[in-house]
Amino acid sequence: xxxxxxxxxxxxxxxxxxxxxxxxxxxxxxxxxxxxxxxxxxxxxxxxxxxxxxxxxxxxxxxxxxxxxxxxxxxxxxxxxxxxxxxxxxxxxxxxxxxxxxxxxxxxxxxxxxxxxxxxxxxxxxxxxxxxxxxxxxxxxxxxxxxxxxxxxxxxxxxxxxxxxxxxxxxxxxxxxxxxxxxxxxxxxxxxxxxxxxxxxxxxxxxxxxxxxxxxxxxxxxxxxxxxxxxxxxxxxxxxxxxxxxxxxxxxxxxxxxxxxxxxxxxxxxxxxxxxxxxxxxxxxxxxxxxxxxxxxxxxxxxxxxxxxxxxxxxxxxxxxxxxxxxxxxxxxxxxxxxxxxxxxxxxxxxxxxxxxxxxxxxxxxxxxxxxxxxxxxxxxxxxxxxxxxxxxxxxxxxxxxxxxxxxxxxxxxxxxxxxxxxxxxxxxxxxxxxxxxxxxxxxxxxxxxxxxxxxxxxxxxxxxxxxxxxxxxxxxxxxxxxxxxxxxxxxxxxxxxxxxxxxxxxxxxxxxxxxxxxxxxxxxxxxxxxxxxxxxxxxxxxxxxxxxxxxxxxxxxxxxxxxxxxxxxxxxxxxxxxxxxxxxxxxxxxxxxxxxxxxxxxxxxxxxxxxxxxxxxxxxxxxxxxxxxxxxxxxxxxxxxxxxxxxxxxxxxxxxxxxxxxxxxxxxxxxxxxxxxxxxxxxxxxxxxxxxxxxxxxxxxxxxxxxxxxxxxxxxxxxxxxxxxxxxxxxxxxxxxxxxxxxxxxxxxxxxxxxxxxxxxxxxxxxxxxxxxxxxxxxxxxxxxxxxxxxxxxxxxxxxxxxxxxxxxxxxxxxxxxxxxxxxxxxxxxxxxxxxxxxxxxxxxxxxxxxxxxxxxxxxxxxxxxxxxxxxxxxxxxxxxxxxxxxxxxxxxxxxxxxxxxxxxxxxxx
Numbered sequence: 001x002x003x004x005x006x007x008x009x010x011x012x013x014x015x016x017x018x019x020x021x022x023x024x025x026x027x028x029x030x031x032x033x034x035x036x037x038x039x040x041x042x043x044x045x046x047x048x049x050x051x052x053x054x055x056x057x058x059x060x061x062x063x064x065x066x067x068x069x070x071x072x073x074x075x076x077x078x079x080x081x082x083x084x085x086x087x088x089x090x091x092x093x094x095x096x097x098x099x100x101x102x103x104x105x106x107x108x109x110x111x112x113x114x115x116x117x118x119x120x121x122x123x124x125x126x127x128x129x130x131x132x133x134x135x136x137x138x139x140x141x142x143x144x145x146x147x148x149x150x151x152x153x154x155x156x157x158x159x160x161x162x163x164x165x166x167x168x169x170x171x172x173x174x175x176x177x178x179x180x181x182x183x184x185x186x187x188x189x190x191x192x193x194x195x196x197x198x199x200x201x202x203x204x205x206x207x208x209x210x211x212x213x214x215x216x217x218x219x220x221x222x223x224x225x226x227x228x229x230x231x232x233x234x235x236x237x238x239x240x241x242x243x244x245x246x247x248x249x250x251x252x253x254x255x256x257x258x259x260x261x262x263x264x265x266x267x268x269x270x271x272x273x274x275x276x277x278x279x280x281x282x283x284x285x286x287x288x289x290x291x292x293x294x295x296x297x298x299x300x301x302x303x304x305x306x307x308x309x310x311x312x313x314x315x316x317x318x319x320x321x322x323x324x325x326x327x328x329x330x331x332x333x334x335x336x337x338x339x340x341x342x343x344x345x346x347x348x349x350x351x352x353x354x355x356x357x358x359x360x361x362x363x364x365x366x367x368x369x370x371x372x373x374x375x376x377x378x379x380x381x382x383x384x385x386x387x388x389x390x391x392x393x394x395x396x397x398x399x400x401x402x403x404x405x406x407x408x409x410x411x412x413x414x415x416x417x418x419x420x421x422x423x424x425x426x427x428x429x430x431x432x433x434x435x436x437x438x439x440x441x442x443x444x445x446x447x448x449x450x451x452x453x454x455x456x457x458x459x460x461x462x463x464x465x466x467x468x469x470x471x472x473x474x475x476x477x478x479x480x481x482x483x484x485x486x487x488x489x490x491x492x493x494x495x496x497x498x499x500x501x502x503x504x505x506x507x508x509x510x511x512x513x514x515x516x517x518x519x520x521x522x523x524x525x526x527x528x529x530x531x532x533x534x535x536x537x538x539x540x541x542x543x544x545x546x547x548x549x550x551x552x553x554x555x556x557x558x559x560x561x562x563x564x565x566x567x568x569x570x571x572x573x574x575x576x577x578x579x580x581x582x583x584x585x586x587x588x589x590x591x592x593x594x595x596x597x598x599x600x601x602x603x604x605x606x607x608x609x610x611x612x613x614x615x616x617x618x619x620x621x622x623x624x625x626x627x628x629x630x631x632x633x634x635x636x637x638x639x640x641x642x643x644x645x646x647x648x649x650x651x652x653x654x655x656x657x658x659x660x661x662x663x664x665x666x667x668x669x670x671x672x673x674x675x676x677x678x679x680x681x682x683x684x685x686x687x688x689x690x691x692x693x694x695x696x697x698x699x700x701x702x703x704x705x706x707x708x709x710x711x712x713x714x715x716x717x718x719x720x721x722x723x724x725x726x727x728x729x730x731x732x733x734x735x736x737x738x739x740x741x742x743x744x745x746x747x748x749x750x751x752x753x754x755x756x757x758x759x760x761x762x763x764x765x766x767x768x769x770x771x772x773x774x775x776x777x778x779x780x781x782x783x784x785x786x787x788x789x790x791x792x793x794x795x796x797x798x799x800x801x802x803x804x805x806x807x808x809x810x811x812x813x814x815x816x817x818x819x820x821x822x823x824x825x826x827x828x829x830x831x832x833x834x835x836x837x838x839x840x841x842x843x844x845x846x847x848x849x850x851x852x853x854x855x856x857x858x859x860x861x862x863x864x865x866x867x868x869x870x871x872x873x874x875x876x877x878x879x880x881x882x883x884x885x886x887x888x889x890x891x892x893x894x895x896x897x898x899x900x901x902x903x904x905x906x907x908x909x910x911x
Contacts, residue, residue: 007155007213008183008193015155015211019139023157023211026123026141035137042136042152042215044222052099059095118671120151140212146205146448149672150197153219154210156180160446161206164197175204190220202672207446249708256715263722276732277718294700297751301696309663309680310689317658317675321693323639323767324565324658328629330643331571331581333416333662333681336547340420343512346503347379347541348485354424357548359395359410361426374428378487381428383540386517387421388430389439390456390468392446395422395432417515420545421470439466445534447471453479455534457522465522467533473504473516473542480518480539489538504542511580512544513573554585556687561586564763565690566638570618570626572597578619592616600625608632626652639767641686643678644670657767660686687760695755697765698831703750704771705780706828710743710821712784717791717817727806729795729813731870737859741852742818746825749845753829756837774831783824786889791817794885798878811860811871812878818856819886822849827890 007015016023027035060069069088120133123141133151136142142154150164156178163175178194190198197203197210199219216222261278265271302312312318329335339359345352352372356363364371365380374380393414412419422432439458442465447454453471460466469476477500483492490496500516507514518537557567567587571578575596582588594617600608605628612632618625626642630652633640642656645666650673653659661674662681671677678685714735721729730738766773772780795813802808825845830836840846859869866872874882 005213006186008188008195009185010155011182012157012180015157015213019211019213021139021141021211023141023209025126027137027139028125032124032135032137032140035139036135039137039218040216041134043134044217056095056099059099118149118151120148136212136215138212138215142210142212143207144197144203144210145207146203147670148203150199150201150203152199152212153214153221154197155213156195156197156208156210158209159206160208162203162208163205165202165204166191166198178208180208205448253711253715256719260715260718260722264728267722267725269728273728273732277728277730277735279732297696297700297703300752301692301699305689305692306679308688308692309678309682309685310692311663311677311679312675313671313677314675318693318696320639320658320767321641321676321690322697323764324641324690324693325764326566326568326633326638327560327641327683327686327690328568328570328626328633328643328656329683329686330645330662331569331573331578332547333645333664334643334678334683334686335553335569335581335585335587336549339412340416340513340545340547342420342424342543342545344507344510344544345380345383345424345541346507346544347377347383348483348487349499350377350379351503352377352380354427356423356427359412359419359423361395361410361423363424363427365428379484379541381430382484382519383517383543384425384428384430385435386468386470386519386540387515387543388425388432388435389441389458390454390470390517391418391421391432393418393422395419395426416547417513417545421515421543424543451475453534457533467520467522467537469518469520469534469537470515473500473514476516476518476537477501477539479534479537481536483539484541492539500539500542505576507542507544508574508576509580510544511577511584512546513577515543515545517541517543549581549585550682550684552682552684556684557586559687559760560690563690563760566616568616568618568629570621570629572621573619575617575619578617582617588616594619597621597625600628605632605635609635612636624651627655630655639764641690643686644674645681649673691755691760694759694762694765695753698755698759699751699753701771701776702753702828703747705776705783706750706821706825707743707747708780709783709787709824709828710738712780713787713791713817713820714738716785716788717795717813720788720792721795726792726796727799727809729792729810730817731810733869734810734814734871737869738814738818738821741855742821745848745852746822746845749842749848750825750828752844753842756830783827783889786892787817787820787824790820790885790888794881797881805872807870807872808874808878811874812882814869814871815856815860815874815879815882816886818852819882820889822852823887823890825849 005018010018012023021027118133119130120136121128121143122131122136123143124131128143133149136152140152141157142151144150144154144162156162157180159178159180162178164178165175176191176194178197180195183193183195196213197208199214199221214220257278261274264274264277298318301318305312305318337358339357341357342354345354345365350367353366353369354363355366365374366372374384393412396411396413398409398411410423412422425431439460441456442459443457445451445455451471452475453469455467455469458466458468469479477492477497480492482489483496483500484490485496504514504516517540519540520533520537522533560567569578569582569587575594579588579594582594588594591614593611593615595611595615597618597620600618600621603611608628609632612629613636618629626644626649630640630642634655634657639657641658641660642652643660643662644650644653645662649661649670653661653670654673658676659674660676660678661670663671663677663679664681666674666677666681676686676689714730717729721727791813794816795809798812799806799809826837826839826849829839829842829845859865860871861873
């Protein structure tokens with residue numbers, strides 16, 4: 001099982017013998033576990049992960065923390081042991097807090113990677129099953145089809161028009177035709193090994209069965225694993241902006257701190273105390289953790305999105321979600337349930353209605369609302385038989401335990417459209433497992449988007465051979481020369497053909513998706529030319545099926561409308577079907593336009609750009625058209641979210657501002673190109689993700705507002721005191737305590753603040769908006785100024801009354817600053833005022849504030865701590881002053897927003 005073997009030169013028998021595997025049964029689970037234990041998981045080695053110990057030590061690498069540690073050393077050398085011990089304790093506690101935050105963020109992102117890991121279809125113990133790709137081992141037999149990512153290095157054993165895109169390895173963007181023949185050459189390039197597939201490359205056509213010959217770092221892709229790992233690291237635009245902002249704020253904070261220190265020394269304060277106060281103030285004032293906090297907020301938001309069935313693959317998309325102005329959505333499975341149900345049958349001029357919902361094989365066949373006996377309708381029976389046998393899906397019954405009793409639940413493995421054919425057949429008593437015993441499949445031409453049909457050749461027990469074909473009605477009619485009419489085969493005249501097409505239009509107008517069915521009896525000698533047998537078929541009839549809209553989607557589309565987001569439906573379905581579903585869901589307004597693929601293809605990009613604003617439904621379009629639609633919308637300045645599930649959707653998904661792939665029905669190609677994956681393929685999940693994206697951005701603004709306003713207040717209280725030649729209102733230990741407790745805990749709680757009620761009633765924010773837009777910068781400066789002035793005012797009033805009791809005045813200033821910030825944190829929860837939201841809505845924030853208050857009372861009244869924090873117990877009068885002065889900043893801003901500091905209130909919400 002070594003990669004040194006020249007697998008391309010070996011025959012199939014040599015390969016399976018060397019790998020010690022039966023290609024008909026695959027490996028046993030026990031053997032697979034044994035091999036995995038010896039070889040390891042099928043994953044590329046990631047870059048060296050930071051251990052928890054290093055992560056903890058990294059908390060002490062910050063420049064200001066190092067300066068503080070030097071200051072601590074000086075304190076110890078000068079005999080100020082109590083100060084030194086306390087500062088060390090605070091630094092360690094701060095490091096623990098930072099470590100917990102970063103470790104949690106790392107774990108969140110690791111869990112996200114695990115959720116996004118690909119799967120593979122493997123043969124184990126004679127049964128095909130889906131497993132995680134990381135569990136593959138050499139010798140496994142895997143099945144591959146269009147859209148799959150090849151999960152390991154493989155040697156093909158069987159191929160059916162199989163193509164792979166290998167640009168990741170060879171740089172060749174053109175898909176490569178693959179085969180299973182031996183290549184007898186010892187000097188051959190990777191790109192010429194056409195009988196092999198390589199880990200990480202994409203299957204873009206056909207089907208194949210292959211044997212795994214190398215996994216993990218032994219694969220060809222393992223050789224470029226270092227490049228893949230380096231590409232994983234990325235910062236969001238907001239993180240980069242805040243990192244730049246942090247550098248500016250560091251400069252401003254250091255300048256103001258230097259002014260405070262120099263001014264204090266000039267006014268006669270002790271140089272050592274002023275140096276320590278300056279360092280403490282700089283540590284408290286510099287928001288060095290802002291980018292890290294943004295990462296944590298994004299990671300926690302990503303976890304919330306996962307719970308709401310949205311898996312984020314690219315972190316910047318979280319920010320972009322809040323800016324989305326257009327959501328372009330597939331119809332099938334996203335806006336609808338993806339449980340196709342046959343509702344109408346039409347054969348030989350007779351139309352029958354079928355009852356029943358979903359995949360439960362229970363229902364009646366009715367003519368004019370009266371149940372009929374299908375034994376009288378041979379044409380219908382023939383069509384149902386074609387639907388069941390020309391089919392690759394499986395109808396599976398599972399026993400599911402409910403709260404009161406167990407019940408049977410039917411599910412489909414495979415394409416939902418084919419599943420609907422199995423269900424309607426089962427309603428008539430035609431089950432696939434029964435029919436397949438009488439009719440053995442000989443050959444198959446699979447369905448693809450270009451042919452729009454599928455054919456199988458079957459042979460009965462008595463040697464009779466038939467071709468059964470299903471496909472798009474307009475396409476299949478062109479391959480038919482006869483029609484089955486009331487049990488008799490007739491020539492398909494132009495008049496009969498028009499009648500079929502009119503019936504097709506009628507069914508499509510009822511929002512039904514139509515499939516046509518045909519057959520041909522053939523001689524056994526013709527078996528070798530199945531393509532030729534798709535000519536001169538006998539047309540049998542039509543089945544009209546519906547994929548019912550998801551119940552929650554209509555409400556989600558209404559929410560989008562209220563949020564200023566336009567919803568556009570893009571589907572390959574018939575225009576009548578698309579329009580009916582769009583009107584049912586509220587997507588298509590009265591003035592809205594509908595465009596079909598033929599018209600879209602004729603338009604130049606400039607012409608489409610002029611019309612795109614008023615188009616709400618694109619019908620009968622191919623996946624290639626999606627890219628054209630995305631580009632037209634972006635040219636109009638829209639921020640576009642585009643959904644897709646197929647291989648051909650990948651360019652549009654990648655080009656969109658937010659590419660969204662389907663987690664259930666989506667191919668690996670579409671998932672690789674996407675920035676968001678829906679694990680439930682539901683449109684409502686997109687809306688939930690947009691809401692979360694807006695909420696995450698709002699929360700980032702909230703704790704930026706809180707931290708910076710608090711920092712401004714702390715700097716200004718010291719700055720003004722030094723300018724006015726006043727005593728120190730805060731001692732260094734108190735400043736560090738505020739930085740750890742009052743700033744840290746509430747800021748973290750703001751990161752998980754619930755969204756405001758109007759989150760999805762606002763217009764999308766401008767993607768180029770500055771983080772301080774909509775009055776945030778003004779609020780930070782004004783609240784910080786008020787907090788600083790009120791804290792200094794409380795200090796001055798207390799000191800004037802008791803000039804000989806500086807510690808009491810400092811305790812009052814310390815308490816005023818803490819409580820002012822704790823009141824202000826509730827004001828930060830709303831863009832309008834503190835009174836706009838229920839303060840108990842965020843339980844984490846309430847607990848954080850209560851914890852900070854309790855810790856404040858402890859350092860004030862617990863006698864062993866009073867010498868450490870330079871505090872004294874304060875009485876009722878002082879507490880009245882503290883509460884009044886601490887409440888002024890938030891009270892003034894909340895009661896008089898138009899008169900005072902919120903004169904930009906009307907700009908708080910995007911227009």
